[in-house]
Amino acid sequence: MLAIKDVDTAGDWGNSALVSVDLDDSWCYLRTHGEQNWQTTPSVLSVATDRLVPLFAHLGIRVTVFAVGRDAEVGAGREAVCAFFESGHEVANHSMNHRFDLARLSPSEMSNDIARSADAIATATGVVPVGFRCPSFGSGETLHQVLAAQKYAYDASLLPTSLGPILRWYHRRTMSRATRESIGSPELFGPAADALLPLTPFRWSWDGGELLEIPVTTMPVLRTPMHMSYLHALTEKAPGLASAYLRLGLRLASWRNVPMSFLIHPPDIIDRHDAPDLAYLPGMRRPWQEKLDYVRRTLLEITETREQMTHAQFADRCDDRRHGSHHQGFELE
Numbered sequence: 554m555l556a557i558k559d560v561d562t563a564g565d566w567g568n569s570a571l572v573s574v575d576l577d578d579s580w581c582y583l584r585t586h587g588e589q590n591w592q593t594t595p596s597v598l599s600v601a602t603d604r605l606v607p608l609f610a611h612l613g614i615r616v617t618v619f620a621v622g623r624d625a626e627v628g629a630g631r632e633a634v635c636a637f638f639e640s641g642h643e644v645a646n647h648s649m650n651h652r653f654d655l656a657r658l659s660p661s662e663m664s665n666d667i668a669r670s671a672d673a674i675a676t677a678t679g680v681v682p683v684g685f686r687c688p689s690f691g692s693g694e695t696l697h698q699v700l701a702a703q704k705y706a707y708d709a710s711l712l713p714t715s716l717g718p719i720l721r722w723y724h725r726r727t728m729s730r731a732t733r734e735s736i737g738s739p740e741l742f743g744p745a746a747d748a749l750l751p752l753t754p755f756r757w758s759w760d761g762g763e764l765l766e767i768p769v770t771t772m773p774v775l776r777t778p779m780h781m782s783y784l785h786a787l788t789e790k791a792p793g794l795a796s797a798y799l800r801l802g803l804r805l806a807s808w809r810n811v812p813m814s815f816l817i818h819p820p821d822i823i824d825r826h827d828a829p830d831l832a833y834l835p836g837m838r839r840p841w842q843e844k845l846d847y848v849r850r851t852l853l854e855i856t857e858t859r860e861q862m863t864h865a866q867f868a869d870r871c872d873d874r875r876h877g878s879h880h881q882g883f884e885l886e
């Protein structure tokens with residue numbers, strides 16, 4: 554029976570900012586979207602990397618890049634992974650084949666996929682990844698046990714949002730009927746019950762094991778998403794609303810002592826000219842320069858008053874606090 558424990562609400566989390574990039578290439582979107590041309594679509598990883606690496610250097614931040622093993626093996630994907638790594642960013646594991654149903658595979662299939670991806674990343678960078686994010690925010694006991702068995706320091710797959718069912722419905726509505734029928738009901742955006750899980754770091758726990766979870770931050774109280782793609786979508790509807798929404802989210806996060814784990818995807822900084830096959834995604838009509846500048850302003854707002862660190866550094870801090878508190882007789886300060 555899976556339980557959660559050590560919900561650490563007493564750390565100085567409200568002052569922490571973690572920025573991550575899910576390095577999903579065009580094929581990941583097209584495949585999840587059920588498009589036939591997913592294997593031949595041009596990569597967007599070079600262009601995304603050429604924009605993000607200088608931006609992070611300009612802001613002086615180190616981020617965590619969740620890389621797909623299949624891309625880390627060769628070509629533009631491998632070059633992108635190496636460019637992030639050589640610029641001082643953490644490269645973590647986002648699975649081998651970016652299967653939206655990864656969390657539903659058998660333990661051996663799942664274990665094999667995750668281990669192959671870790672190998673591909675370690676071959677590219679020389680460093681074995683210590684963190685994992687499941688495609689489509691998948692979660693579950695099997696996944697946590699596989700990660701613990703492979704000695705992962707943390708999982709970062711959880712998106713505790715109340716909008717999961719709505720986002721799922723919207724996503725399915727944009728697929729063709731044949732695709733919907735062939736892929737069944739993918740657990741995109743996590744199950745509805747995830748909305749009730751903590752926003753502060755905690756540990757999944759089961760008989761004989763445990764695993765640190767670092768959730769993607771959603772709006773405290775409301776549990777609506779706060780990642781970059783969501784802000785872009787809000788900006789399309791009402792620019793003033795998007796900035797007020799982010800400001801409210803940051804205030805609530807500070808007030809509730811929630812770390813700001815902020816997520817970026819490649820489509821957040823590219824446009825339909827960069828990737829015609831992805832033109833169906835929201836916000837692709839806006840010029841990339843405008844989108845990149847919005848990402849810059851957002852990251853500045855998030856990081857200027859918070860201590861910014863990678864997920865691995867944050868996981869170390871969680872462990873230090875725990876061991877420190879154990880010395881004090883299991884009391885959290």
Ligand SMILES: [Zn+2]
Pocket residue numbers: 575577581647651688689
């Ligand atoms: Zn992904």
